[in-house]
Amino acid sequence: MNNVFVYCEIEDGQVAEVSQELLTKGRTLANELNCNLEAIVVGHKLDKIAQQVIPYGVDTLYLADDKRLYPYQTLPHTAVVVRLFEEEQPQIALMGATSIGRDLGPRVSSALHSGLTADCTSLEIGSHSDKKAGKDYENLLYQIRPAFGGNIIATIINPDCRPQMATVREGVMKKNILDPKYKGKVVNLDVSKYVSDTEFVVEIIERHVEKSKLNIKGSPIIVAGGYGVGSKENFKLLHQLAEVLGGEVGASRAAIDAGYVEHDRQIGQTGLTVRPKLYIACGISGQIQHRAGMEQSAQIIAINTDPEAPINSIADYVITGDIADIIPKMIKYYKQNTK
Amino acid sequence: MKAYNIIVLAKQVPDTRNVGKDAMKADGTVNRAVLPAIFNPEDLNALEQALRIKDQFPGTTVKILTMGPVRAAEIIREAMFRGGDGGVLLTDRAFAGSDTLATSYALGQALKKMGEIDLIIAGRQAIDGDTAQVGPQVAEKLKMLQVTYVEEVKELKNDTITLKRRLDRGVETVKCKLPLVITVNGTAPECRVRNAKLLMKYKRAKTVTELQKENEDYTMLYTNRPDLNIPEWTVNDIETDASQLGLTGSPTKVKTIENVVLQAKDSKVISDSDENIENMMIELIKSHTIG
Numbered sequence: 001m002n003n004v005f006v007y008c009e010i011e012d013g014q015v016a017e018v019s020q021e022l023l024t025k026g027r028t029l030a031n032e033l034n035c036n037l038e039a040i041v042v043g044h045k046l047d048k049i050a051q052q053v054i055p056y057g058v059d060t061l062y063l064a065d066d067k068r069l070y071p072y073q074t075l076p077h078t079a080v081v082v083r084l085f086e087e088e089q090p091q092i093a094l095m096g097a098t099s100i101g102r103d104l105g106p107r108v109s110s111a112l113h114s115g116l117t118a119d120c121t122s123l124e125i126g127s128h129s130d131k132k133a134g135k136d137y138e139n140l141l142y143q144i145r146p147a148f149g150g151n152i153i154a155t156i157i158n159p160d161c162r163p164q165m166a167t168v169r170e171g172v173m174k175k176n177i178l179d180p181k182y183k184g185k186v187v188n189l190d191v192s193k194y195v196s197d198t199e200f201v202v203e204i205i206e207r208h209v210e211k212s213k214l215n216i217k218g219s220p221i222i223v224a225g226g227y228g229v230g231s232k233e234n235f236k237l238l239h240q241l242a243e244v245l246g247g248e249v250g251a252s253r254a255a256i257d258a259g260y261v262e263h264d265r266q267i268g269q270t271g272l273t274v275r276p277k278l279y280i281a282c283g284i285s286g287q288i289q290h291r292a293g294m295e296q297s298a299q300i301i302a303i304n305t306d307p308e309a310p311i312n313s314i315a316d317y318v319i320t321g322d323i324a325d326i327i328p329k330m331i332k333y334y335k336q337n338t339k
Numbered sequence: 340m341k342a343y344n345i346i347v348l349a350k351q352v353p354d355t356r357n358v359g360k361d362a363m364k365a366d367g368t369v370n371r372a373v374l375p376a377i378f379n380p381e382d383l384n385a386l387e388q389a390l391r392i393k394d395q396f397p398g399t400t401v402k403i404l405t406m407g408p409v410r411a412a413e414i415i416r417e418a419m420f421r422g423g424d425g426g427v428l429l430t431d432r433a434f435a436g437s438d439t440l441a442t443s444y445a446l447g448q449a450l451k452k453m454g455e456i457d458l459i460i461a462g463r464q465a466i467d468g469d470t471a472q473v474g475p476q477v478a479e480k481l482k483m484l485q486v487t488y489v490e491e492v493k494e495l496k497n498d499t500i501t502l503k504r505r506l507d508r509g510v511e512t513v514k515c516k517l518p519l520v521i522t523v524n525g526t527a528p529e530c531r532v533r534n535a536k537l538l539m540k541y542k543r544a545k546t547v548t549e550l551q552k553e554n555e556d557y558t559m560l561y562t563n564r565p566d567l568n569i570p571e572w573t574v575n576d577i578e579t580d581a582s583q584l585g586l587t588g589s590p591t592k593v594k595t596i597e598n599v600v601l602q603a604k605d606s607k608v609i610s611d612s613d614e615n616i617e618n619m620m621i622e623l624i625k626s627h628t629i630g
Contacts, residue, residue, distance in 0.1 A: 106472035110479035115590030161590035209509035321611030
């Protein structure tokens with residue numbers, strides 16, 4: 001009771017990256033709170049899952065295994081999670097900010113009347129005193145995320161409702177196996193007690209999951225463009241530079257909203273989090289939401305027409321000028337000096 | 340042929356996509372006054388899906404439900420200019436400070452008063468919060484099924500609908516029965532533009548508060564044309580439990596808001612001269628960052 005719970009997603013029989021990252025974070029939080037870490041997996045053919053999950057320091061793993069529970073469906077998964085949470089009363093519940101977590105999380109929070117914070121970039125334990133109500137709280141989950149407008153970071157708490165729920169994007173937390181021989185208990189749930197047949201009302205006619213063709217997250221060099229790039233046409237320059245350097249092209253939210261590049265290249269709080277060796281930010285002003293996804297890059301070059309752009313303060317090299325002029329020079333001198 | 344009752348959940352949002360330098364006040368709070376208020380982009384994608392169903396099934400009605408300040412009536416009018424059939428503005432100080440859950444509760448209670456509904460269609464998320472929570476939370480409050488991330492309505496036949504969803508890494512086609520809550524992805528077709536005839540027809544559509552503010556006497560017009568009255572509901576018009584409204588009804592609280600203090604790095608500021616760029620590239624090659 002009152003433990004930290006992680007809802008784990010399964011892809012092709014493997015625990016999703018984001019779930020592994022959350023298990024790692026969940027273990028840290030559980031240690032601070034001096035409680036157990038528990039995990040729930042809902043799906044089918046889960047006999048090999050325990051050996052993947054428990055090494056992250058999971059004390060109890062709940063499995064809901066039924067042919068009809070894979071692939072994910074809203075109502076049956078909600079039913080399992082809601083009922084299990086009612087029984088186990090977790091104090092914290094974490095989910096990936098994925099198409100599954102963002103479908104399931106709000107549903108569960110609405111059913112349990114508990115608070116949910118989306119796309120957190122940091123999770124910490126802390127206290128709170130509500131002076132108006134004269135109440136003091138210990139060991140609350142601080143759900144930290146950039147908020148509206150860009151230049152602010154909000155710390156959200158759920159003082160009175162449990163579980164305290166948060167979603168986190170893939171890549172934001174780091175994964176780390178605690179102990180390959182960790183001893184955890186596996187509980188196989190009797191699915192019929194958690195889900196009724198009437199909850200299987202959606203028929204999945206076709207499902208086509210493609211591995212992302214892009215590997216921006218794994219690329220050592222990223223050339224990213226923002227609204228300041230100005231057009232789809234100008235983005236070609238970024239592609240050229242990325243190709244020459246052996247990197248990938250990323251973009252800020254503003255560039256994607258403007259239609260300059262595809263959606264799956266988005267870097268930032270609501271997109272990818274990257275940590276390349278070199279990040280070249282072209283025409284990116286550097287709102288906090290964007291920085292949240294790239295500020296851990298080893299080296300940053302910022303190219304901007306605005307010498308006051310916020311991105312400049314975290315850059316190793318700041319070049320003020322026009323990308324149409326600067327990028328060709330970078331390509332030229334790279335080629336000249338690597339022959 | 341069946342006609343459908345569709346409600347589109349929409350929100351008026353500050354346009355955070357084009358935030359200029361003056362968007363933040365000196366004290367670190369958001370300067371809402373300088374940000375234009377717009378129809379949340381994905382709610383327009385949602386409206387388009389609803390209007391397509393209306394095109395296909397005559398007699399279908401598409402109404403907007405929005406919660407916000409009096410000014411938010413603008414988006415109901417905007418929807419009418421594009422083919423919508425009016426809607427309801429839910430506005431009251433009692434809703435102030437609502438998080439997504441308290442918002443969903445209020446919307447859910449309003450929806451219960453809007454008669455029989457076949458489809459509730461909402462944008463996936465609003466650009467001022469990006470939470471994507473309100474759609475599913477409303478569905479749960481009403482104990483309705485939801486299908487999120489919808490890109491296309493492939494088929495609607497009587498009470499069976501087939502939908503294509505856009506997921507993180509792929510697509511999924513699902514079939515289910517109405518009634519249903521759908522959230523529409525930004526990758527769905529853009530909303531049609533305003534129709535000039537509808538603009539002329541509905542430009543005087545107003546809420547009571549708007550009429551009072553303008554202090555103009557069009558009483559006759561609004562009596563003869565009931566379609567120009569945009570209903571404005573306060574907390575008294577819907578059945579609510581006060582403990583679930585506004586700040587009180589919000590499980591999440593904002594503990595602190597901090598201005599981001601940028602830890603200035605020791606940056607090399609260089610000009611765009613050939614020499615400077617060449618030196619930078621040589622440094623990066625030498626440090627094995629590139630090459």
